[in-house]
Amino acid sequence: MPAGAVAAQEPGDGDEDPALEALRAGDAAAGREGDRGAQGEKGHRLGFPDPFVRPRAVPPGEGPPDRPRDRERGRGPGRGHQGVHPAVPSRGRGRGIQGGRRVKEDWNDLVRDRIRKAEELRASGINPYPNDRKAGWTTAAARAAAGEKSPEELEQAAVRVDVAGRMVASRSFGKAAFVVVSDRAGRLQAYIRRDKVGEDAYSLFVKSVDVGDIVWVEGTLFITRTGELTILAERFRLLSKAIRPLPEKWHGLADVETRYRQRYVDLIVNEKVREVFRTRARIIAHIRSYLTERDFLEVETPMMQPVAGGATAKPFVTHHNALGMDLYLRIAPELYLKRLLVGGFERVFEINRNFRNEGISTQHNPEFTMVEFYQAYATYEDLMRLTEEMISGMALSLFGTTEVRFQGETIDFAPPWERIPVAAAVARHGNLPQERLSDPAFLKETALSLGIEPGKEWGPGKLLSAVFEEVAEKKIRGPAFVTEYPIEVSPLSRRNDLRPDIVDRFELIVRGREIANAFSELNDPLDQRGRFEEQLRQREAGDEEAHAMDEDFLRALEHGMPPAAGEGIGIDRLVMLFTDSPSIRDVILFPQMRKEG
């Protein structure tokens, strides 16, 4: 990021208080391109008293005057009363509320040490949580500014930068220390010398600042003897005191449970985890721009629905008090997106969460993210080509190649991808005679021999589908489009023109897992009503997940829906493939967990 861009937004508007404005002007000068190398104000170093405690205008009567935090609101040293350290218990375990601050039972000595440091800072007139610094530079911008300069050239250039971030390492030498600052763009080392930052600021650093704290550093860039780009600090500022210690520097945080529950810690210490979620964001951005560029309109449809439709799954139920009615968290946006096709939005998509009240596994989280998109005047075959183009293009833009490494294997997304009918896949992977796969008796026998317990209401289509999932799906390496799904298991798909028992549908399978599901949409309102009625029969026969009747959706279809094709892609699973993550919890920031003991 160009430093100038950041600096440009720095100057105050002129209607703020003078102290703040002066402060901002000073900061802006430090980061502005044209002023690089200019020396900062001499003697303007952090020390006691802290010149940068930002006076806060408090309207009279707002807030009780005795609360501890009001100490921050005065100006200069000697204000208010100090010397009370209400949150620092003497020792030992205890719980209570002292001086308005809560002391928690699980705070150990490490935490107590840090609280003590924060309280000592307050007592010295220094706010341990000031918000009066802008990071003029990112660590990456500072690196870019140094470029390939030799140590001598860099010293000559006297590039002055200021960065802020979490202090993730500290190596102290008595009268000097190396610290590492981590921000959104990377890491950068700073060298803090007593004779550079001043006696007071240095002693503050030594006594009160720990690894894990958020800090701000300003100084000029140089290269150390060992070749590391470093800020020679002239000013140093604690911006936020962390009272909990970070995990150990070498092994980091390894406990899976803690990583999922306290993702904030995981993100601080595990760079790879940050990278996974950056990749996730880029994947979603790619999908959004791909569809938007092709004239798809991004929409948002209800996530709380009176009828949970568009998929076969158990929904979560919730209740609206004022309306006095139960609502379902959606299991799919499908039926609403198709209503929009009726309404004239011929190309729509939605990227958001769906909720399914089913088990949790490495492949399933109760809430998961899908993109669903619908295109009028297109068929499922058009969507195969679109999917190939979108995902291979995604791989190219992310990695510069269509080949993706996943769990020790290479997946090549270069089109075209294999297309294989369900029955052919069953025949191939299950070593079964394909010509008998339309024989209900044979299918039932096969299902039973595989340990499947067919329901009474199951027809040949459902049986074939179950056999496919048992013997074929996991073996398909892919990427492959599985086609010719039975109409029985596809209540929303358009019937094939030549074979009434199958629909124009595909599932995208990669490494044995369903990544996408797409079909030409059923737009015959009477056929759709018949399919819903069949689903009702299945439901009455005991299939909890059979599709529910949705009269309003039928009414929409009755107004005429253009011929169309639609697709849903499971974003989480796609991200797993693209980040080499074996568990869906590794690609969801806050995966669902049981209540903490």
Place this chain on the structure above:
RNA sequence: GAGCCCAUAGCUCAGUUGGCAGAGCAUCUGACUUUUAAUCAGAGGGUCGCAGGUUCGAUCCCUGCUGGGCUCACCA
């Protein structure tokens, strides 16, 4: 929901055939102005997940529970 495995210091992990609980990092004290897991000397830090049982004695053996992981099942 079932099976198998796991839970010891803030973190990463040892350990006890049942007898006062260990290391490294982190913390605290001291030394150290170009380090890279900095180094050196010293100190503190534990309800051994929770509850029962067996036992002279349980962190260890047994039972139950809680939380987590993996594999099934369900599903995308």
